Amino acid sequence: MNLEDKPIIPSPMMKDNHSAPAAQESVLEIWGRASLKGHVKISGAKNSALAIMAGSLLCPEDCRLRNVPSLVDIGMMGEILSALGVKLERIDDTLEIDARHLNGSTAPYELVSKLRASFFALGPLLARLGEVRIPLPGGCAIGARPVDLHVRGLQAMGAEVHIEHGVVHAFIKGTGSKRLKGTKIYLDYPSVGATETIMMAATLAEGETIIENAAREPEITDLAGFCRAMGAQIRGDGTNTIIVNGVPSLHAVDYPVIPDRIEAGTFLVAGAITQSELLISPVVSDHLIPVIAKLNEMGCQVIAEDANSLRIIPGHLRATDIETLPYPGFPTDMQAPFVALLTLAEGNSAIAETVFENRFGHVPELNRMGADIRVKNNIALVRGVPILSGAPVMATDLRASAALVLAGLAADGKTTIRGLHHLDRGYENLEDKLRLLGAKLHRVPADAETEEDNTSVVENQLAQVAQ
Ligand code: UD1
Secondary structure, three states: OOHHHOOOOOOOOOOOOOOOOOOOOEEEEEEOOOOOOEEEEOOEOHHHHHHHHHHHHHOOOEEEEEOOOOOHHHHHHHHHHHHOOOEEEEEOOEEEEEOOOOOOOOOOHHHHHHOHHHHHHHHHHHHHHOEEEEEOOOOEOOEOOOOHHHHHHHHHOOEEEEEEOOEEEEEEOOOOOOOOEOOEEEOOOOOHHHHHHHHHHHHOOEOEEEEEOOOOOHHHHHHHHHHHHOOOEEEOEOEOEEEEEOOOOOOOEEEEOOEOHHHHHHHHHHHHHOOOOEEEEOOOHHHHHHHHHHHHHOOOEEEEEEOOEEEEEOOOOEOOOEEEOOOOOEOHHHHHHHHHHHOOOEOEEEEEOOOOOOOOOHHHHHHHOOOEEEEEOOEEEEEOOOOOEOOEEEOOOHHHHHHHHHHHHHOEOEEEEEOHHHHHHHOOOHHHHHHHHOOEEEEEEHHHOOOHHHHHHHHHHHHHHHO
């Protein structure tokens, strides 16, 4: 195909409603080693928005969420809520949600199996309706991801839970008010999802629920803030003991989602890996403390320009060791981007993944680009190399796909990334944002890849797209 004829595909975005965009078979081509410059606007946090959308099921009045990113995962959560009887309307980054009339349906398995976060509907639906059926989400590319902690928490609050034919059926026994009962729940592990499920369910329970060894992630605090704005009585979020005093009902709310700390971290790494100075905002820099600490250790400076902005000033990259941990430890969602960065650092690094058991799908792909990484059990050993070389690679999960984009930005020559549906789940407008900074990349149909020696023609074409 003549290059000029080749269609450039915009990254899938939700337009004016909540529905997910149609999947397109396409690849992302990146011509590496362009230096980047400028400011990046960080979108609302995907994981906060997903939990808060589930939390909106608690609300029998109008619910307005602002700063909601336009992503495939958000679209899928919207479809699940619609299937449960919720009315949704999206205007720009605002989502109007009306969950007055829930129809008591089971969330469709096809959607739940694609979006694990849809399981977060379990707690709010049980608390509000007294009975819920929701399919088990199943495994995913990064691990088995059981839901035992969610289920045990709800059982401790008096719910009867049966798992039959792959569906969780939970109900509150007895007649009358059908409210869960507050109690003390110790989580064996500070699971983000289980903390969210129990905290949401407890908002409408009778009496006090104490969640011990709770997750402390900023997304938990954001969900708690959303619930409080609806009249819930929650304290201690952001610490490992969350106390919820149940109320009989919640009310209308207008709430902005926090900035996405993982997207922000990914752009900080983009600055470091391309040796480019970048300004990112809005951010909550406290949410990025472990990421900033590791960038500092590696020789980069990260400066707070003001309360909401961070500037990365890259330096000569040095190796470091990383262990992923629950917040405030180093986030597992930043592990893959940092592995990409460490491939180009001087010296040897060890990265231990302790949160998920199978989260090194990016390693063989990075090795195809000339990286020197070996994985032993849950540890990736990275020997820094002076340069990566562009290659065809396959994204295996969301953060692995971000790692490949980052590596492609730094690599010599062309990198072609397949499996873009992973990337589209979690990064709003990533390609446009990178192009605005000066990166050379575009999305084309899988059968229309650009030949290696056509770089100058592509540059012309990209220049036209940018106008
Ligand atoms: C959330 C985030 C994800 C992030 C993760 C850890 C969303 C939509 N996703 O996922 O991006 O990587 O937190 O920060 O918010 N576990 C159990 N039993 C359970 C629940 C969890 O054993 O009932 C285990 C999991 O298998 C995993 C670990 O706990 O090994 C952490 O999982 P969890 O914190 O629950 O992550 P998610 O909420 O699934």
